[in-house]
Amino acid sequence: MSIPAPDLAVPARVRRLAGDAELVPAWRNDYGGLTFQAADAAGIRFIKYGPHDPETSMADEAERLRWAARFTPVPRVLEAGSDATHEWLVTVGLQGESAVSPRWIADPATAVRAIGAGLRALHDSLPVGECPFQWGVEQRIADAAARGIQVPDDVRSPPSVDRLVVCHGDACAPNTLISDAGAWTAHVDLGALGVGDRWADIAVAALSTGWNYGPGWEEALVAAYGVPFDAVRMRYYQRLWEAT
Ligand SMILES: Nc1ncnc2c1ncn2[C@@H]1O[C@H](COP(=O)(O)OP(=O)(O)O)[C@@H](O)[C@H]1O
Ligand SMILES: [Mg+2]
Known part of the structure; x- marks a missing residue:
């Protein structure tokens, strides 16, 4: 787990989710998952993208974020999805x-x-x-x-x-x-x-x-x-x- 180099290749799905936003890699986990920061005029979002994880799915995460957001600062979910091999979660960028x-x-x-x-x-x-x-x-x-x-x-x-x-x-x-x-x-x-x-x-x-x-x-x-x-x-x- 670490902060990846800035020239990390951007997966096609992440590129599509980001639209015209500028992408900066933010994180790589031990399971092949990547998180990118996407910045454009509308503000900052985070795009989390990775292979299906047997422990927790990003759909589960989106459900929990939506629940917890009423009580404490956590990412606000904009979009969550998956295909046969990967899943993704797009959230509003938080301070910090x-x-x-x-x-x-x-x-x-x-x-x-x-x-x-x-x-x-x-x-x-x-x-x-x-x-x-x-x-x-x-x-x-x-x-x-x-x-x-x-x-x-x-x-x-x-x-x-x-x-x-x-x-x-x-x-x-x-x-x-x-x-x-x-x-x-x-x-x-x-x-x-x-x-x-x-x-x-x-x-x-x-x-x-x-x-x-x-x-x-x-x-x-x-x-x-x-x-x-x-x-x-x-x-x-x-x-x-x-x-x-
Ligand atoms: N909405 C957000 N606002 C700010 N930073 C975020 C947001 N979402 C993710 N990050 C950053 O990206 C990193 C990876 O996201 P995280 O959900 O922890 O993925 P992973 O499951 O790979 O650890 C976080 O440690 C944090 O630095
Ligand atoms: Mg994490």
Whole structure:
């Protein structure tokens, strides 16, 4: 996963979706998916395009974005579609830069604080009782089994729930956007959003600080979120993430 070179070839579908807009590559994920920024007189859009993903579809993501947009800043969906091999999602560009842009990689303390505070704000704003999507342990283990992945036995017995929230579902650092001033502005990539223990998200956000900023940022992340460090739930949900 990384920010691609500016001369990356533009897939024909993305070119068609962009019309006359100027395209700049924004992101390449590990599954062959690409995101482009498209700019024209009407403003900035993001075009996410990639092969069908067995874990989450962009149609699922569009449904979750439309639901969450009523409560918290997330991309507004303009268009979602698919053909036999690929799918795409076009959204309105949001303020802020990914927490793994070169600028924020160079300032992990600010980025980690924004990611923790942003995750807390997301959890505090999304209403569990109204959420039609699930991201609980049983559901995740069943979804993994449907993809042919069997989790180890010890992962089948989770710790008790600390607090049920609507989880982001992929709270990795790149999915928080940060303002020039260093505050979180929005969340992207909500294809797995659903109800689960808040530690399911905190654990992944913490794990991703290691991938993106190096070791030693997990405590700062948890402090910015604003809960006492819970080593048992942290370890369990990191294991569940890695196992599924
Ligand atoms: N509407 C948007 N506004 C601003 N940036 C966006 C928007 N949509 C996507 N991005 C940027 O593109 C990147 C990739 O989008 P994302 O949905 O996270 O795709 P992936 O599933 O490949 O990680 C994000 O990390 C973010 O930097
Ligand atoms: Mg992402």
